[in-house]
Amino acid sequence: MWFWKKKAQIPSPLPAVVTDVSPGFAPAKVNLALHVTGQRADGYHLLDTLVAFASVGDHLTAEPAGAFSLRVSGPEGAEVPEDDSNLVLRAARLCRGGPRKFHLEKHLPTASGIGGGSSDAAAAVRLMQGDYDTDNMLALGADIPMCLNPVTARVQGIGEDITPLPTFPEMHAVLVNPRVAVSTPPVFKALANKNNPPLSALPGKPEEFLSWLMDQRNDLQAPAEVLFPEITQTLNALQATGPQLARMSGSGATCFAIYDSQDQAKAAATDLQQAHPAWWVKPCVLGSAQTRDHVIGDI
Incomplete structure (x- = not known):
């Protein structure tokens, strides 16, 4: 994610969560182009990037439970934490709604530049099917907003200015x-x-x-x-x-x-x-x- 300085409150609204993507599918996010256009006084870098989503990714499921929990499996799941340091649980706790028991089947490598953790968090938000606090979600990770609505888009600013593309070839x-x-x-x-x-x-x-x-x-x-x-x-x-x-x-x-x-x-x-x-x-x-x-x- 692009937040690596202190957290910031960003007033821009998150995009609407789409309903025509499988809610638990967390696709890889690929920066087809990424231009660094400046740096703010607070240290945040300004970007102008074109992002597209891949037909490969992780898969997340959820069911109601008495408390939030996460189990991780899959070929890339060995080093993925199952505690509250995982973005899945942190994002889910920011949503209004009852606790869930999550199962993350991990297929994307971690720390790899394709937004795996942010895409997993976005899938958790979709599965929660509840309201969430916009500022807190954006502060959690600047990549999460673009992953909530996984469509090809131009993303500017520090990740909050998202413009979906009306036409883009597969x-x-x-x-x-x-x-x-x-x-x-x-x-x-x-x-x-x-x-x-x-x-x-x-x-x-x-x-x-x-x-x-x-x-x-x-x-x-x-x-x-x-x-x-x-x-x-x-x-x-x-x-x-x-x-x-x-x-x-x-x-x-x-x-x-x-x-x-x-x-x-x-x-x-x-x-x-x-x-x-x-x-x-x-x-x-x-x-x-x-x-x-x-x-x-x-x-």
Whole structure:
């Protein structure tokens, strides 16, 4: 998440929680482009980013209980806390409604730049089906608002200014994490220039988005590569599979590549997994989560 200084009260309202996405599905959030456009006096960084949601993610269920609790399972659940330090329980407690017993099936790696914890928290809010305090929810995590309504969107400010895109093409992609946990604050600290140009004007036609994306950037990628050379290795491996575009998501270490077709993406994922069996590799579709069936399991 982008909050790494002291908490702040943000007056902007959260987006409405959508009802046409499976409430318990917590899709990976991918920053297709991320421009750091400034830094406020209080230390918060200003962003201009295009986020899309993937067809892979975690899955959360809930049932009424006498007290809040969380059980975590799944291939990526071994290191995930089950106490109140988990965003699922913290977000649920901010909602009005009775206690729930949650079960989180974890498929997204932690500290990986694809919003797993925030997306899990957003799923908890949807499952609570109750009102919540806007300021407290925003202070809990700046990524949570955009995950509540998992549609492709331009996100500005410190994460509170969200503009859903009316048209966006679904893109066939591969997500790769080299099993490096990246903490966001050191990456921001290593960024030399924090006053960069914003995203250029968004295209009006779906077929123009890919060429537009190629002209954008992730300002955190260069400092992240200096701190974590594994990211460079990952990007080089993705480039070798012949994608249209390869880039890091968020503050890393997860990287993505976009391909012409689903077959190409699946073939690239298979090759990468064979060459790097310790890496987390997933083919997926990038776009708005509620527009398609989601995939939870392994490839």
